Each structure stands twice: as structure tokens, then as C-alpha cells.
Amino acid sequence: MLTLQLAATTVVILLVLGTPLAWWLAHSRSRWRTLVEATVALPLVLPPTVLGFYLLLLLGPNGPVGGALVAMGGAPLAFTFAGLVVGSVVYSLPFVVQPLQNSFAAVGHGPLEAAATLGAGRRDRFFTVAVPLAARGFISAVTLGFAHTVGEFGVVLMIGGNIPGRTQVVSIAIYDHVEALDYGHAHVLSAMLLVLAFLLLCAVYWGNRRFRGVGA
Structure with a gap:
């Protein structure tokens, strides 16, 4: 249950943070894009x-973040569930952002421009x-992010x-x-x-076929 809770929490956070980041990476022409992608x-x-x-x-009692939390009367995040979430978010970030970025890029500007001409903000x-x-990108992002978090070892240890x-x-x-x-x-x-990994991969392939005619 702890593993499933960690994976679910991580995926939700990554969707919230990763979706706008993936959108920016898919459309930005900033000189910082390569650095952010790397x-x-x-x-x-x-x-x-x-x-x-x-x-x-970083998160330990002598680190910048952990030390700041201790100074404010809190506790460092190392060796806590919150610390696991932070580590999992960082470690699984590309497994959520990259599928979303590819899907957003594949959408193209045509559908968005057509919607704009109809008055859509x-x-x-x-x-x-x-x-x-x-949609296919979101299915892949959720499934791969969840599965990758479940299988973590080095970072969480x-x-x-x-x-x-x-x-x-x-x-x-x-x-x-x-x-x-x-x-x-x-x-x-x-x-x-x-078994869980196999079922999650089946969900990815089924979802990709399901939305092939709809998704990008």
C-alpha cells in the first residue's frame, strides 16, 4: 500500500507540474529550451x-532545504514519505514530461489556430x-510514471x-x-x-490504439 500510495501521489504531482512544462517545451523557441530538456x-x-x-x-538536516525546514521548526524530509515523494517526482519526471511533450508537439498549430478563429481563448x-x-500522451505519461515509481530502488533507498x-x-x-x-x-x-508491469504496458498499448483516431 505504501508503494501504491507513493506512485499515485507522484503521478498526480507530475501531471500538475509536468503538463505546463511539457507544453512549454513543445512550443517554446527559447534559448533555454535545450538546457531545460537536458x-x-x-x-x-x-x-x-x-x-x-x-x-x-539537499533534503537532510544539514542541507539547504532540510536545514531551512529545521530552522522554521519543522523536520527534514530525508527518511520520510514526503522525501520519497520528492525523490520520486524528480526521478520519474522524464517518463511523464516526454510523452506529453511529444503529444503536444504532434498536435500542431492547425487545430489551435482553427479554434482561435472560432473565438476560443x-x-x-x-x-x-x-x-x-x-490523450495518448496522457495515457502513456500516467502509466509509465506510475510503473517507474513502483519499480524505484536506488533513489528511494x-x-x-x-x-x-x-x-x-x-x-x-x-x-x-x-x-x-x-x-x-x-x-x-x-x-x-x-504482473503489474505487464498490465500497465497492456494499458498503454490499448490506450494508444483506442485513441489513435482521436489523439495526436
């Missing part, structure tokens, strides 16, 4: 332990034209540790069972993730 894609090539290490330094054009046409009931997600529990030579429980949890 930053978004960095978790794809950066070892998870490296990312987790720097997030731990910028917000209306986005929600009534761009979003429906990018570095920033959250292994605290049962608080930060111990399924991937870390599997590692614990294998380390203890408890292959029975490791098989059960691994099989659950295997």
Missing part, C-alpha cells in the same frame, strides 16, 4: 544512487483542443532508507527478502510487480 532527461542517464545521494544532501484551446488530441511502514517500498522489501535468503516472499512480491 535537465528533465537527466534521470534517464544518471545512476539512481547518484541522484539519491544529492537529494539526500488560450485556456479553452488548451483544455478543449490540445488535451483531448494529446538513498533518500528514504528502509523503515518498515514509513519508507520501505516493495522494491526494497524484495531486496531484504533476498538478502535473508527468503526466496518465497521475494518470489511473491516480484511476481506481483511483474
Whole structure:
């Protein structure tokens, strides 16, 4: 349940933050676009332990964010569920932003310009034209972001540790069972993730075919 809660929370946050970012990347001609794209894609090539290490330094009690929270009377985010959410959002960012960016770019300017000639405002054009046409991208973003978060190991271990009931997600529990030579429980949890991953991929392919005639 902790793993599913983490994945669901991460996907919701990524949709809120990633949708406008993907829209900007798909249409912006800013000189900063390449730098932003590289930053978004960095978790794809950066070892998870490296990312987790720097997030731990950032969110720990002596880090800029963690230290500021302590100074305000709060607690650092390291080794908490909130810290796991922060790490998951950063680590799964490209799996949500890139499908959305590609779908928004594929929509093109024609449908938006046609809606503008009919009097649709910028917000209306986005929600009534761009979003429906990018439905396939949203399906892929939600599914891949959720699945990627469920399978995290290095980042969540570095920033959250292994605290049962608080930060111990399924991937870390599997590692614990294998380390203890408890292959029975490791098989059960691994099989659950295997089935879940297969079903999520089926949902992506079904959704892409379902919206092929509608989406971009």
C-alpha cells in the first residue's frame, strides 16, 4: 500500500507540474529550451544512487532545504514519505514530461489556430483542443510514471532508507527478502510487480490504439 500510495501521489504531482512544462517545451523557441530538456532527461542517464545521494544532501538536516525546514521548526524530509515523494517526482519526471511533450508537439498549430478563429481563448484551446488530441500522451505519461515509481530502488533507498511502514517500498522489501535468503516472499512480491508491469504496458498499448483516431 505504501508503494501504491507513493506512485499515485507522484503521478498526480507530475501531471500538475509536468503538463505546463511539457507544453512549454513543445512550443517554446527559447534559448533555454535545450538546457531545460537536458535537465528533465537527466534521470534517464544518471545512476539512481547518484541522484539519491544529492537529494539526500539537499533534503537532510544539514542541507539547504532540510536545514531551512529545521530552522522554521519543522523536520527534514530525508527518511520520510514526503522525501520519497520528492525523490520520486524528480526521478520519474522524464517518463511523464516526454510523452506529453511529444503529444503536444504532434498536435500542431492547425487545430489551435482553427479554434482561435472560432473565438476560443488560450485556456479553452488548451483544455478543449490540445488535451483531448494529446490523450495518448496522457495515457502513456500516467502509466509509465506510475510503473517507474513502483519499480524505484536506488533513489528511494538513498533518500528514504528502509523503515518498515514509513519508507520501505516493495522494491526494497524484495531486496531484504533476498538478502535473508527468503526466496518465497521475494518470489511473491516480484511476481506481483511483474504482473503489474505487464498490465500497465497492456494499458498503454490499448490506450494508444483506442485513441489513435482521436489523439495526436
